[in-house]
Amino acid sequence: xxxxxxxxxxxxxxxxxxxxxxxxxxxxxxxxxxxxxxxxxxxxxxxxxxxxxxxxxxxxxxxxxxxxxxxxxxxxxxxxxxxxxxxxxxxxxxxxxxxxxxxxxxxxxxxxxxxxxxxxxxxxxxxxxxxxxxxxxxxxxxxxxxxxxxxxxxxxxxxxxxxxxxxxxxxxxxxxxxxxxxxxxxxxxxxxxxxxxxxxxxxxxxxxxxxxxxxxxxxxxxxxxxxxxxxxxxxxxxxxxxxxxxxxxxxxxxxxxxxxxxxxxxxxxxxxxxxxxxxxxxxx
Ligand SMILES: NC(=O)c1ccc[n+]([C@@H]2O[C@H](COP(=O)([O-])OP(=O)(O)OC[C@H]3O[C@@H](n4cnc5c(N)ncnc54)[C@H](OP(=O)(O)O)[C@@H]3O)[C@@H](O)[C@H]2O)c1
Numbered sequence: 001x002x003x004x005x006x007x008x009x010x011x012x013x014x015x016x017x018x019x020x021x022x023x024x025x026x027x028x029x030x031x032x033x034x035x036x037x038x039x040x041x042x043x044x045x046x047x048x049x050x051x052x053x054x055x056x057x058x059x060x061x062x063x064x065x066x067x068x069x070x071x072x073x074x075x076x077x078x079x080x081x082x083x084x085x086x087x088x089x090x091x092x093x094x095x096x097x098x099x100x101x102x103x104x105x106x107x108x109x110x111x112x113x114x115x116x117x118x119x120x121x122x123x124x125x126x127x128x129x130x131x132x133x134x135x136x137x138x139x140x141x142x143x144x145x146x147x148x149x150x151x152x153x154x155x156x157x158x159x160x161x162x163x164x165x166x167x168x169x170x171x172x173x174x175x176x177x178x179x180x181x182x183x184x185x186x187x188x189x190x191x192x193x194x195x196x197x198x199x200x201x202x203x204x205x206x207x208x209x210x211x212x213x214x215x216x217x218x219x220x221x222x223x224x225x226x227x228x229x230x231x232x233x234x235x236x237x238x239x240x241x242x243x244x245x246x247x248x249x250x251x252x253x254x255x256x257x258x259x260x261x262x263x264x265x266x267x268x269x270x271x272x273x274x275x276x277x278x279x280x281x282x283x284x
Contacts, residue, residue, distance in 0.1 A: 006240055007032035010087050010134070014068070014123070015095030017044040019204030020142060023232035024092055024239070025061070026052045031240060034060035036085075038077060038095070040067040068095050068119035069105045071281055078126035087134040090239045091127055093120040093176075094142040098206055102163040109280065110158045116172035121179055122281040128192070135191025136245065139183065140238045143176045145198040145253065148261045150174030152269060154276055175273060177251060177260050182270040184249030193248035195238050200254050202231030 011028045015021035016037035025035045029052050037052070039045030045063045052061055066077035081088075096116045103111045109118060124139060131137045150170035159168055180196040187194060203225035234254045238244060251260035263269065278284070 003030060004032045005242075009033045009089040009240075010036065010085065011090035011092065011239060012036040012038060012081070012088060012127075013092040013094055014038040014066075014120070015142075017041060017048045019206065019228050020199055020202055020231045020235065021092070021094040022048045022051065023228040024094065024235045026055050027229075027232050027236045028090070028239060029056035029058040029061060031236075033090070033240075034062075036062050036064055036081070038064050038066055040065065040095075068115040069107075069111055071107050071114075071119065071122060074119045074122050075126065078123060081127070082130060086130065088127055088130045089134050089137045090140065091124060091131065091138075092140045092142065092235050092239055093124065094235065095119075096142065096172075096206065098165050098169045100165050102159065102168070104158075110163075110168065112168040112172050113157065113159075113175070116169070117175040117179070118277060118281055120176065121277045122283065124179075124183065125278075125281075125283055128187075131192045132187075132190050137192050138239055138244075139180075139192065139194040140235050141176045141180050141194070141196035142199060142235055143180075143196040143251070144169070144173040146170040147173035147177050147198075147264065150261065150263070152178070152263070152273065154269075154272055157276070174261060174264060175277075177264040178266070178270040178273050179277070180251070181249050181264065182267075182274050187248070193244075193246065195244070195248060195250045195252065196260075197234045197238055197252040198254065199231040199234050201225050202228055204228055204231070 011033045013021050013025040016025045017039040025037050029035045049063050067073040099112050105111050105114050177196050180194050184194040237255045250257050
């Protein structure tokens with residue numbers, strides 16, 4: 001991509017304090033975009049802003065705070081954004097966690113489900129009007145190859161039985177893919193596209209934190225992982241490449257379009273998941 005190719009575009013990146021999110025925001029800033037960094041912690045967010053300003057030389061970066069384990073916080077984020085901006089060309093839904101043990105948010109949802117999926121569902125829906133108004137615009141979901149192992153049982157989506165970090169994470173990532181496809185269909189004809197991706201195996205904090213005392217495993221694994229800069233290549237490609245103008249409802253493994261898990265093409269499941277999600281986050 002040419003530097004300057006995103007001049008005039010406003011791009012929001014969630015989970016921009018570290019890893020793939022910070023690198024994605026940095027690359028988009030280098031392409032000339034105005035970047036909105038969404039972080040949950042002010043100090044970490046400000047450090048990411050300083051880093052991006054230094055690296056890209058941009059003056060067009062803004063920090064907004066939101067904790068995705070709180071639906072109220074996501075609503076406030078959307079309200080704040082819409083109160084001060086009238087355009088949005090790219091939304092990169094990147095924030096995510098993996099939790100070794102099961103916990104429940106104050107909203108009553110299993111934490112991974114809420115942070116990695118339900119909050120993205122809410123934020124995306126709250127920003128749809130401004131994305132449509134700004135079309136052509138793009139919604140990008142940072143999913144994972146883990147979605148292939150995901151299973152969604154709407155009878156126990158909260159995983160009260162048989163919780164494991166991988167089951168919870170891959171279920172949330174499969175939910176993201178189903179949401180991407182259903183959203184792309186619903187947005188047909190609006191000029192807003194929705195695609196999802198696996199960024200590769202990237203050396204970030206995501207697995208270091210849940211592994212805790214076993215994080216030495218991560219130290220060794222890091223030798224075989226790609227850098228966050230390389231990992232950001234695919235979200236930036238989906239967010240900005242002219243090749244993908246009008247391409248929607250697709251899953252990419254890095255920059256290659258791939259077939260996603262069989263369950264992700266289940267249209268009945270996608271609609272049922274949408275209804276469950278809308279009711280859960282209080283959308284009509
Ligand atoms: N790394 C990989 O190999 C890999 C592979 C496939 C997919 N992914 C996906 O890539 C995305 C980015 O992850 P990463 O690998 O870059 O890991 P990371 O460095 O841990 O970044 C995760 C980001 O999400 C934010 N976040 C976590 N919980 C949050 C919450 N409750 N509210 C708001 N923000 C929250 C983190 O903020 P804090 O700094 O405040 O914690 C951080 O900015 C995730 O969706 C992950 O599932 C990663």
